[in-house]
Amino acid sequence: MRDLSSDLPVTFQSVALCAGATKILDRLSLTITPGAPTFIVGPNGSGKTSLLRLCMGLVGPTEGSVSWGGRDAVGPGRLAMLFQRPVMLRRSVAANVTYGLKQAGLPRSLRKARMEEALARVGLLELAARPARRLSGGEQQRVALARALAREPELLLLDEPTANLDPAAARSVEEIVLMAAQSGIKVVMASHDLGQVRRLAGEVMFLVRGRLCERAGAADFFDRPSTPEAAAFIRGDLVI
Amino acid sequence: MPDSLDAWQLIITGDAALYTIVRLSLAVSLSAVAIAVVVGLPLGAMLALTRFRGRTALIVLLNCFMGLPPVVVGLTVFLLLSRSGPLGVLGILFTPLAMIIAQALLVVPIIAALTRQTVEDLWREYRDELTALNVGPAGRMATLLWDSRFSLITALLAGFGRAAAEVGTVMIVGGNIDGFTRTMTTAIALETSKGNLPLAMGLGLLLIALILVINGAAWAVRAWSEEKAG
Amino acid sequence: MLNRRLFSALAAVALLSFGSVAAIAQDRSIVVASTTSTQDSGLFDYLLPIFKAKTGIDVKVIAQGTGQALDMARRGDADLVFVHAKEQELKFLEEGFGVKRFDVMYNDFVLIGPKRDPAGVKGTTDITAAFDTIRIKKAPFVSRGDKSGTNSAELKLWKESGVDIDMAKGAWYRDIGQGMGAALNTAGAMNAYVLSDRGTWLSFKNRGDLEIVVEGDKRLFNQYGVMLVNPEKFPTVKADLGQSFIDYLVSAEGQKAIANYQIDGQQLFFPNASRDPS
Helix, strand or coil, X not given: CCCCCCCCCEEEEEEEEEECCEEEEEEEEEEECCXXXXXXXXXXXXXXXXXXXXXXXXXXXXXXXXXXXXXXXXXXXXXXXXXXXXXXXXXXXXXXXXXXXXXXXXXXXXXHHHHHHHHHHCCCHHHCCCEHHHCCHHHHHHHHHHHHHHCXXXXXXXXXXXXXXXXXXXXXXXXXXXXXXXCCCEEEEECCCHHHHHHHCCEEEEEECCEEEEEEEHHHHHHCCCCHHHXXXXXXXXXX | CHHHHHHHHHHHHCCHHHHHHHHHHHXXXXXXXXXXXXXXXXXXXXXXXXXXXXXXXXXXXXXXXXXXXXXXXXXXXXXXXXXXXXXXXXXXXXXXXXXXXXXXXXXXXXXXXXXXXXHHHHHHHHHHHHHHCCCCHHHHHHHHHHHCHHHXXXXXXXHHHHHHHCCHHHHHHHCCCCCCCCCHHHXXXXXXXXXXXHHHHHHHHHHHHHHHHHHHHHHHXXXXXXXXXX | CHHHHHHHHHHHHHHHHHHHHHHHHCCCEXXXXXXXXXXXXXXXXXXXXXXXHHHCCEEEEEEECHHHHHHHHHCCCCXXXXXXXXXXXXXXXXXXXEEEEEEEXXXXXXXXXXXXXXXXXXXXXXXXXXXXXXXXXXXXXXXXXXXXXXXXXXXXXXXXXXXXHHHHCCCCEEECCCCHHHHHHHHHHHCCEEEEEHHHHHHCCCCCCEEEEECCCHHHEEEEEEXXXXXXXXXXXXXXXXXXXXXXXXXXXXXXXXXXXXXXXXXXXXXXXXXXXX
16 A cells, blocks of 8 residues: 655645635745654644644645645555544444545455554454444544554644543553654644643644744753743743 | 224225235335435435535525425426327336336435435535545545435435325326326325225325334334444 | 445335336236226226226226316327217317217216205206306305316306306305315315216215205216227327227126116116217
8 A cells, every 4th residue: 555655755835824814824834754753832823733734635735835755746545644523434443444444445355454453553452343433532532543553654643632632541642642653653743732742742843823933852842942932832821 | 984994904904905005105105215315315415525516506406396396296207208298108107117207306306405415514524534534536425425324314214205195296197097006195085085084094094104114114223223333 | 234235125126116017018908098987986996807807908097087088198198088078079089089989878967965955956856947046046066177077067057057157156166176076075065066977976975964956957967988099199009909998888798787886776877888989
């Protein structure tokens, strides 16, 4: 299912995204390369979700361009995305995972083994036959992770996947994300939980009002923020 | 009341003529629904998922056709299938096939319109995920139809109810021929015109009972599969 | 899994009904455009099984008013017409839609009315006088209004009574545009007078307060005739099978069968066929 060319790096060249008259993202130029997890932080409305959706190719830029591995189209099956609220198909947990595999073009004979492996990785193998929509929010997010990871993506985009979860459920999602990152998958995750960012991030992109305000290694970002906005944000002050 | 006794006797003893009528009613209405499923589900899903010029007008038209007067449909099909009409060579006027066609015309708009609404609502929820999973247009349609299946059962029942309960089209294109195109509803109309009101009422109750059984069965299937699939 | 099973079940039902359509289409059958009076009176239920046993031919009856039945044949949708409005039938012949017309049987019309008889015509034998009285007293009267044989007869009787019904009609005259049974049901519900053929009246179950108030006038004579639809106009007409039904109706055997049909000991139709077309 993986061809030889890679979707990384993802490159934004002076990208702007508008919704009507509102500019959501503005003059954004950045590159996402393989390596430690990249976290996108910033106040509400700063454009975190939009940045991820552009990365995923769910929307196109209003101005500028986005390219994947030098090409201007997304390669099938190599990118995966998790949403704040997981979308569970009205079928069993197992069927949700195999659905993702089928869409990625994996031959039918291989799907069951891959599905079981993925569910085992997120610790939900014993719930395989249950209707997915009957699971708790945390379990649903883990099913979504299993569905995404089973496709062996190169890049995993996560849009505040733990925002609606209790601490224990959030922690188990974090563990899976960490495991994925350690296995070589590039993780790009939006989060407003600075504790989570400290635990997982390799580097941090700090957005304010649609602009990339600061980008730095996680330790540098937290210890020596180079902009007053980032310093205020880390202190928990209001940043507008 | 000897007549009402007759009616119950007919029903309880499974009178052969009555059995023919019931079987024809079910065969015609279920066939019409089957055709409407084959046409209406893809049509509704297509309308939900694609954007083209005139789409809104088509949707308004479809919603309006849900209330199409059966008599008008009957008359139209009649004129088309009449020996003097454009499709007269087929020679299918006053046959069950003509009744199936006419009822399918009544049911297709209902199933297509309800399917469009259901699929469009679900598409709003699934859109990002299916796009993220790289699902193509045909796969989207299939996935959304399958995942709307519980709501679509209701659409099918609405279609079946309309087909089984209507008398205008089948009377006109079927001709209410004894033992051949006589359905529950045309038989009720006939018995009413004969002044045999108890028998007409008995047949009416039987029709309601049949529709109730089918609705009950569909509800059970829905509850059972919803339990399984969530 | 489930949808596959559901689909195959639906497909099976569809095939079943298409199959039965095809099977019956191969049968020897004719379509007869006839009147509600012959169907509602039960005559066909009695006669057709006898004919089928003798010849193996299925007769499919579409029961409408005479006017509608003739129009249906004018479109080529019937093989035979079996109706009761001679003037309309002769016009049909003149237009070339029919081959020949044969008298088959007769019964008579009766004036039905409420037992308390608001117009006071009960027991009289002059039907035109009765009609005139109903008009003068503005007693409720239900008209079929559907160009049927009975409707034609009714309109003719108003004319013979010297009444211009188009001028005279008011709230008392209810033109319902429906079949005989519906007209009787309506008359019963609003205590109105109504002209009916005797056969339908005798087999009608929901009489309520209605009874026969005028009968026996020779102007109430009701002749039924049968015609083969012209195969030169419509090649799809099954002339051979249709002709054998006509032959049966006018044969001694068919005439006897018609005479034998009774309800509660009363004969409904009186055979009077001649082998010569009129």
